[in-house]
Amino acid sequence: MTWEAYLDREQPRFIKELVDFVAIPSVSAIPANIPDVVRAADWVAARLTAAGAEHAQVLPTAGHPVVCADWLHAPDAPTVLIYGHFDVQPAEPFDLWTSPPFQPEIREGRLWGRGASDDKGGMLIPILAFEALVKTTGRLPVNVKFFFEGQEEIGSPDLPPFVAANTDLLKADMIFSADGLQWSPDVPMVVEGLKGLVSLEIIVKGPRSDQHSGLHGGGIANPGMALGQILASLKSVDGLVTVAGFYDDVRPLTEADREAIARIPYDEAAYLAETGAPAPFGEPGYTRRERLWARPTLDVNGLTSGWQGAGTKTVLPVEAKAKINCRLVADQSPERVFDLIAAHVAAHAPPGVTAEVTRNPGRADPFLLPSGHNATGLAAQVLTEVYGRAPYRTRLGGSIPVMTTLLEHLGLHAVMFGFSHDDENLHAPNEFFRLDVFRKGQTAYGRLLERLGA
Amino acid sequence: MTWEAYLDREQPRFIKELVDFVAIPSVSAIPANIPDVVRAADWVAARLTAAGAEHAQVLPTAGHPVVCADWLHAPDAPTVLIYGHFDVQPAEPFDLWTSPPFQPEIREGRLWGRGASDDKGGMLIPILAFEALVKTTGRLPVNVKFFFEGQEEIGSPDLPPFVAANTDLLKADMIFSADGLQWSPDVPMVVEGLKGLVSLEIIVKGPRSDQHSGLHGGGIANPGMALGQILASLKSVDGLVTVAGFYDDVRPLTEADREAIARIPYDEAAYLAETGAPAPFGEPGYTRRERLWARPTLDVNGLTSGWQGAGTKTVLPVEAKAKINCRLVADQSPERVFDLIAAHVAAHAPPGVTAEVTRNPGRADPFLLPSGHNATGLAAQVLTEVYGRAPYRTRLGGSIPVMTTLLEHLGLHAVMFGFSHDDENLHAPNEFFRLDVFRKGQTAYGRLLERLGA
Numbered sequence: 001m002t003w004e005a006y007l008d009r010e011q012p013r014f015i016k017e018l019v020d021f022v023a024i025p026s027v028s029a030i031p032a033n034i035p036d037v038v039r040a041a042d043w044v045a046a047r048l049t050a051a052g053a054e055h056a057q058v059l060p061t062a063g064h065p066v067v068c069a070d071w072l073h074a075p076d077a078p079t080v081l082i083y084g085h086f087d088v089q090p091a092e093p094f095d096l097w098t099s100p101p102f103q104p105e106i107r108e109g110r111l112w113g114r115g116a117s118d119d120k121g122g123m124l125i126p127i128l129a130f131e132a133l134v135k136t137t138g139r140l141p142v143n144v145k146f147f148f149e150g151q152e153e154i155g156s157p158d159l160p161p162f163v164a165a166n167t168d169l170l171k172a173d174m175i176f177s178a179d180g181l182q183w184s185p186d187v188p189m190v191v192e193g194l195k196g197l198v199s200l201e202i203i204v205k206g207p208r209s210d211q212h213s214g215l216h217g218g219g220i221a222n223p224g225m226a227l228g229q230i231l232a233s234l235k236s237v238d239g240l241v242t243v244a245g246f247y248d249d250v251r252p253l254t255e256a257d258r259e260a261i262a263r264i265p266y267d268e269a270a271y272l273a274e275t276g277a278p279a280p281f282g283e284p285g286y287t288r289r290e291r292l293w294a295r296p297t298l299d300v301n302g303l304t305s306g307w308q309g310a311g312t313k314t315v316l317p318v319e320a321k322a323k324i325n326c327r328l329v330a331d332q333s334p335e336r337v338f339d340l341i342a343a344h345v346a347a348h349a350p351p352g353v354t355a356e357v358t359r360n361p362g363r364a365d366p367f368l369l370p371s372g373h374n375a376t377g378l379a380a381q382v383l384t385e386v387y388g389r390a391p392y393r394t395r396l397g398g399s400i401p402v403m404t405t406l407l408e409h410l411g412l413h414a415v416m417f418g419f420s421h422d423d424e425n426l427h428a429p430n431e432f433f434r435l436d437v438f439r440k441g442q443t444a445y446g447r448l449l450e451r452l453g454a
Numbered sequence: 455m456t457w458e459a460y461l462d463r464e465q466p467r468f469i470k471e472l473v474d475f476v477a478i479p480s481v482s483a484i485p486a487n488i489p490d491v492v493r494a495a496d497w498v499a500a501r502l503t504a505a506g507a508e509h510a511q512v513l514p515t516a517g518h519p520v521v522c523a524d525w526l527h528a529p530d531a532p533t534v535l536i537y538g539h540f541d542v543q544p545a546e547p548f549d550l551w552t553s554p555p556f557q558p559e560i561r562e563g564r565l566w567g568r569g570a571s572d573d574k575g576g577m578l579i580p581i582l583a584f585e586a587l588v589k590t591t592g593r594l595p596v597n598v599k600f601f602f603e604g605q606e607e608i609g610s611p612d613l614p615p616f617v618a619a620n621t622d623l624l625k626a627d628m629i630f631s632a633d634g635l636q637w638s639p640d641v642p643m644v645v646e647g648l649k650g651l652v653s654l655e656i657i658v659k660g661p662r663s664d665q666h667s668g669l670h671g672g673g674i675a676n677p678g679m680a681l682g683q684i685l686a687s688l689k690s691v692d693g694l695v696t697v698a699g700f701y702d703d704v705r706p707l708t709e710a711d712r713e714a715i716a717r718i719p720y721d722e723a724a725y726l727a728e729t730g731a732p733a734p735f736g737e738p739g740y741t742r743r744e745r746l747w748a749r750p751t752l753d754v755n756g757l758t759s760g761w762q763g764a765g766t767k768t769v770l771p772v773e774a775k776a777k778i779n780c781r782l783v784a785d786q787s788p789e790r791v792f793d794l795i796a797a798h799v800a801a802h803a804p805p806g807v808t809a810e811v812t813r814n815p816g817r818a819d820p821f822l823l824p825s826g827h828n829a830t831g832l833a834a835q836v837l838t839e840v841y842g843r844a845p846y847r848t849r850l851g852g853s854i855p856v857m858t859t860l861l862e863h864l865g866l867h868a869v870m871f872g873f874s875h876d877d878e879n880l881h882a883p884n885e886f887f888r889l890d891v892f893r894k895g896q897t898a899y900g901r902l903l904e905r906l907g908a
Contacts, residue, residue, distance in 0.1 A: 195668060199766040208730025213753045214649060214852030217781045218745035219725065221693075221735035224754025224776070228685025237683055237804040239675075271673065276662025281675035281806025291672035299667045300678025301769050302760035307777060312653040312816035314779050315755050322678070323761055325768050327671045350691040352735025362766035398668030 003132035007442050014128050014442075015111070015435060017047070021086075021120045022104040022113040028064055028087035028151045037150045040086040041065045044148055047124075051131035053146060059166075061158035064150035068169060071134070072143045077453050079143035081172035083402070083414060084123025084179050085152035088115030089427045096429035110432040117424040119179040121433035122441075123148055125419060126178050129445035141453020145172055149402070152179065156402050163409045174375040175406055176448070180418025183264075183392050185437055188383035190376055191416045193294065193395035194403055196328035196366035198338050199301075202230060202345055203321050203356045210306065210315040217316065221352025224305040227320035230355060233348040234298060234324075234341070239283045241298045243344045249332045251368065253286075253294050260393040261289050293395035296337075297327040323360065327397055330368035364399035367407065375415045378451055386444045417448065457586035461896050468582050468896075469565070469889060471501070475540075475574045476558040476567040482518055482541035482605045491604045494540040495519045498602055501578075505585035507600060513620075515612040518604035522623060525588070526597045531907050533597035535626035537856070537868060538577025538633050539606035542569030543881045550883035564886040571878040573633040575887035576895075577602055579873060580632050583899035595907020599626055603856070606633065610856050617863045628829040629860055630902070634872025637718075637846050639891055642837035644830055645870045647748065647849035648857060650782035650820035652792050653755075656684060656799055657775050657810045664760065664769040671770060675806025678759040681774035684809060687802040688752060688778075688795070693737045695752045697798045703786045705822065707740075707748050714847040715743050747849035750791075751781045777814065781851055784822035818853035821861065829869045832905055840898045871902065 001009075026040035027033040041058045048056040048069040056069035064087060072079070091101035091114040099105040104113030111121065126146075133140055147170055149159055163170060183189040206223040207216070235241050253261075266289055268280065282291045291297075301324060306317030326337055342357040349355035369376050383391045406414050419441035425431040455463075480494035481487040495512045502510040502523040510523035518541060526533070545555035545568040553559035558567035565575065580600075587594055601624055603613055617624060637643040660677040661670070689695050707715075720743055722734065736745045745751075755778060760771030780791055796811040803809035823830050837845045860868050873895035879885045 197668075197768070199768070206731055211729055212852065213751070213755065213779055214651075214781055214850070216729055216746070217751035217753050217779075217851055218693075218736055218749055219742050219851075220729050220731035221733070222753045224757050225685055225689055225752075227757070228682040228754070228776075229689075229691055231679055231682025232686030235679055235683075239672075239806075275665055275670055275674050277660055277674035277806065278808050279675070279806050282672055288673050292670070295672055297667070297671035298679075299671050299676045299770055300682070300759065300774070301667065301767055302762050302771065303678050303681070303757040303774055304762045305754065306756035308756050308758045312777065312779065312814045313755055314651070314653070314816060316753055317756065320754070320757055322682075323766065325667055325671075325766065327668055352693075352731065352733050354732050360766045362768060396668070397671055397673075398666065 001136050003136045003446050004443060006132040006136045007128065007439065007446070011439060018111060018116070018121055018124055018438070019104045021124060022111065022116050023102055025102045026087050026115070026150065027090050028154045029090050034064065037064050037087055041067050041150055044086050045069065047127060048146055051127050052134035053130065061162045063158040066150060066162060067146070067148045069146045070144060071130070071140055074140055074143045074453060077142045078173035079145060080452055081145045081147055081170060081175045082126045083147050083175060083177045083406070085119050085149045086123060087150045087153050088118070088120070089153050093429065098430055106435070109435050111435060112430060112432045114431055116431055116433035117420040118426040118431065119152070121438055122180070122418045122420055123178045125438065125441040126445045129442045129449060132442070132446055133449055140449060142449055144449070145170065152402065156405070159402060160405045163405050167409055170410055172410065172412065174452070175410065175412045175414035176375065176379070176417040177403070177414050178418050180416030181420050181422055183394070184421065185434060186387065187389065188387045188391035189394045190380050190383070190391045191394055191396055192369045192376070193330065194367040194400055195397050196332060196334055197325060197362055197364040197399045198328065198334035199325045199360035199362035200338055200341060201321055201323050201358050201360055202227065203319060203358065204230065204349070204353050205319045206353045207316060207318060210318050213314040213316050220316065221350065222316050223320040223353050224317050226350045226353040226355070227305065227322055229350050230345055230348055231300065231322060234344065239281060241296070243340050245340045246296070246337065249336065250296060251330045253290060257294065258290065261287070261293065264289065264392045264394065292397050294329055296329050296332055299325055301325055325362065328366045330366045332366055334363050334365065364401050365404045367403050367413070369413050369415070373413060378448065379415050379417050382444055382447045382451060385447065386440060419444070455590050457590045457900055458897060460586040460590045461582065461893065461900070465893060472565060472570070472575055472578055472892070473558045475578060476565065476570050477556055479556045480541050480569070480604065481544050482608050483544050488518070491518050491541055495521050495604055498540050499523070501581060502600055505581050506588035507584065515616045517612040520604060520616060521600070521602045523600045524598060525584070525594055528594055528597045528907060531596045532627040533599060534906055535599045535601055535624060535629045536580045537601050537629060537631045537860070539573050539603045540577060541604045541607050542574070543572070543607050547883065552884055560889070563889050565889060566884060566886045568885055570885055570887035571874040572880040572885065573606070573872070575892055576634070576872045576874055577632045579892065579895040580899045583896045583903060586896070586900055587903055594903060596903055598903070599624065606856065610859070613856060614859045614863070617859055621863055624864055626864065626866065628906070629864065629866045629868035630829065630833070630871040631857070631868045632872050634870030635874050635876055637848070638875060639888060640841065641843065642841045642845035643848045644834050644837070644845045645848055645850055646823045646830070647784065648821040648854055649851050650786060650788055651779060651816055651818040651853045652782065652788035653779045653814035653816035654792055654795060655775055655777050655812050655814050656681065657773060657812065658684065658803070658807050659773045660807045661770065661772060664772050667768040667770050674770065675804065676770050677774040677807050678771050680804045680807040680809070681759065681776055683804050684799055684802055685754065685776060688798065693735060695750070697794050699794045700750070700791065703790065704750060705784045707744060711748065712744065715747065716741070718743070718846045718848065746851050748783055750783050750786055753779055755779055779816065782820045784820045786820055788817050788819065818855050819858045821857050821867070823867050823869070827867060832902065833869050833871050836898055836901045836905060839901065840894060
């Protein structure tokens with residue numbers, strides 16, 4: 001029997017197993033659910049063993065456990081590490097779910113339940129493909145390591161020290177993440193870049209306490225106005241960041257990059273309708289998609305000063321604060337961008353106030369696959385075969401800290417090879433996973449493992 | 455007996471009466487104290503009758519009552535209206551008072567208690583001077599009307615309709631306010647101007663809800679940043695308001711005005727130390743005192759946008775708001791300044807957002823005594839005699855709505871002729887009134903009444 005035939009034959013069982021897996025409320029954000037996260041880890045370890053993996057073990061971190069397993073019987077072949085996560089987002093508000101989030105239900109060819117798409121369906125796919133190959137051929141053409149974690153949905157706070165302390169256990173030649181998206185059920189994509197992140201706060205101080213605007217207006221500087229002037233000095237009204245040196249380390253888009261992005265269909269009106277923004281906006285000289293994917297940003301996240309209640313309070317506020325984040329692209333560094341902004345604010349603070357810039361939590365290095373990256377090329381070939389068309393080459397404006405953790409400690413750019421879609425209510429009520437794509441993903445992972453050994 | 459001798463003889467009784475008056479907790483801001491405000495009104499009406507005034511009556515408004523009385527037996531002499539208020543600020547926090555706020559105590563030649571200075575001591579002074587003249591001479595050289603209100607400390611919301619409906623009752627040739635300050639116990643002043651006020655809010659809107667700064671940063675405009683840019687367009691970093699037309703209606707300071715202001719001693723370091731402001735600041739071309747007293751201002755009172763809690767939330771906020779007030783000088787109009795700012799914001803809103811400007815509560819016309827104003831000249835002469843030196847000609851940066859109400863409905867610029875000082879903890883714990891100044895004020899009002907009839 002071919003491994004593809006095995007997948008077809010076993011699909012009803014696999015779907016039933018996914019139902020069992022999704023039924024475990026492994027919500028990492030809720031302390032009361034920690035036993036469920038551990039139960040999910042145990043389930044994953046047992047499932048790996050059943051699939052034919054060896055050394056399946058649940059390992060502790062400072063927080064939620066991780067699960068590791070391997071199959072290392074392909075001498076002279078490369079070793080591939082497959083990543084995913086078995087924890088899920090909270091399911092609240094429960095009353096918005098059509099069927100209960102932890103009583104998975106199949107309707108319309110989809111499995112509905114919290115974590116079905118993110119990432120329980122996704123991380124089960126490579127295990128099932130692995131099983132099909134091992135059970136039908138008795139062997140694999142490549143060495144495989146599995147590495148699944150239990151705190152991705154809270155930002156993997158304990159993962160960096162775990163990875164740093166276990167580089168031998170995790171060491172591989174390539175990494176594929178089973179947590180990832182495709183463009184649509186019919187169109188594959190390869191995500192080549194993620195943005196980095198730096199978060200900071202600008203704090204402008206004036207008088208020692210709120211002052212009467214009649215007694216002191218015109219006499220002393222106003223921190224709220226000064227903050228507005230500082231913000232305006234950071235960015236032009238047409239969207240260019242005006243901090244000296246901000247763009248210095250940005251790797252320019254090549255013509256090939258721009259052509260690849262331009263080939264992807266894009267509906268400006270639909271984008272505006274989705275966000276509700278009243279008009280197009282952004283850095284001159286780039287398409288919106290180029291800006292969203294490959295240009296750094298500087299955004300205000302919040303403003304606080306003085307009187308915020310109803311009506312009027314005629315004060316000169318004691319201080320004014322702005323929370324800001326920058327999304328960074330290769331080869332910008334969070335630390336260097338922070339230093340540039342701090343220096344800019346020091347140079348542009350208006351007279352009569354003091355201005356200070358502090359780092360806030362939230363940091364990630366930008367991530368960009370090297371051009372000609374071997375694992376990416378393999379992934380693209382497999383996706384082209386399985387989908388019958390070449391994948392879009394895309395990037396994401398967000399940050400995935402685990403990708404930079406793996407790069408930092410294992411020296412490898414992970415390739416996202418996952419089969420979720422952004423319409424599947426990943427962090428919302430009524431999350432679902434497409435069962436036909438569940439099956440297609442298994443074929444894709446099977447072919448990937450075959451090709452890795454070729 | 456001269457009226458001055460009468461004042462000397464009766465001073466112990468007058469002080470005892472002030473103690474009784476201050477003991478009434480007539481806090482207008484606290485609904486539970488409304489019966490006390492009414493009790494204070496009754497006390498005032500009885501005291502006016504005892505002093506020799508006629509037609510003393512407690513009259514209702516939509517809120518707290520007012521008290522009116524008169525003495526109109528000087529045919530062919532002018533009529534003077536004397537204003538003051540018998541309500542007081544809340545006394546909280548009680549534990550910061552050395553002696554209880556409504557159990558007045560005399561220490562160090564001062565009477566300590568809530569309202570002793572603002573304005574019970576102040577409004578009792580003209581009643582006592584009136585009594586001394588009537589009791590010793592049997593008559594007055596001038597017609598007098600008394601008009602005391604019970605809601606000054608909450609902004610006199612019901613006074614404008616009362617005054618509008620009672621112009622015959624209140625009609626006079628001059629108005630003096632017994633609610634007012636002197637420069638120091640040794641140096642008198644005449645307040646020639648008050649600033650007006652207009653309050654507004656700028657509301658900048660972008661997407662229909664908070665958006666992920668990774669998914670949409672660079673794709674749509676940021677309301678927080680746009681608000682900063684709008685604020686920066688309103689005012690230069692050196693303090694000049696850059697709204698077109700803002701200064702058009704400002705009456706320029708004359709050389710005489712500037713010389714009068716420059717004659718008043720001023721300590722820049724003490725001013726900075728008082729406010730805690732880190733450095734001098736303000737509109738170029740004017741001294742700080744000129745700016746505080748006679749130049750219009752535009753100040754941020756508060757800012758609100760997006761995430762204001764601890765740490766980081768990487769959102770593009772749905773909106774950003776700034777509360778703003780302008781302190782206005784003659785002959786600016788709150789309505790015209792609002793329109794100018796609204797037009798400026800409409801013209802300067804950056805692309806990609808909408809910006810709206812709304813009026814907030816808080817409105818006052820600027821107030822400036824006409825040069826050569828008769829009542830002011832009389833007040834200055836009396837103060838010069840009583841203090842042995844000419845008064846400073848000053849202005850205030852704040853607004854006193856009742857002054858503009860009296861001007862609007864009675865057509866008269868009231869002259870502030872009061873004897874409090876700004877160190878007397880007027881709205882703070884441990885309010886006090888200087889008893890020697892209480893006595894000096896009685897002499898000043900007696901001489902004023904004499905001179906008005908001359």
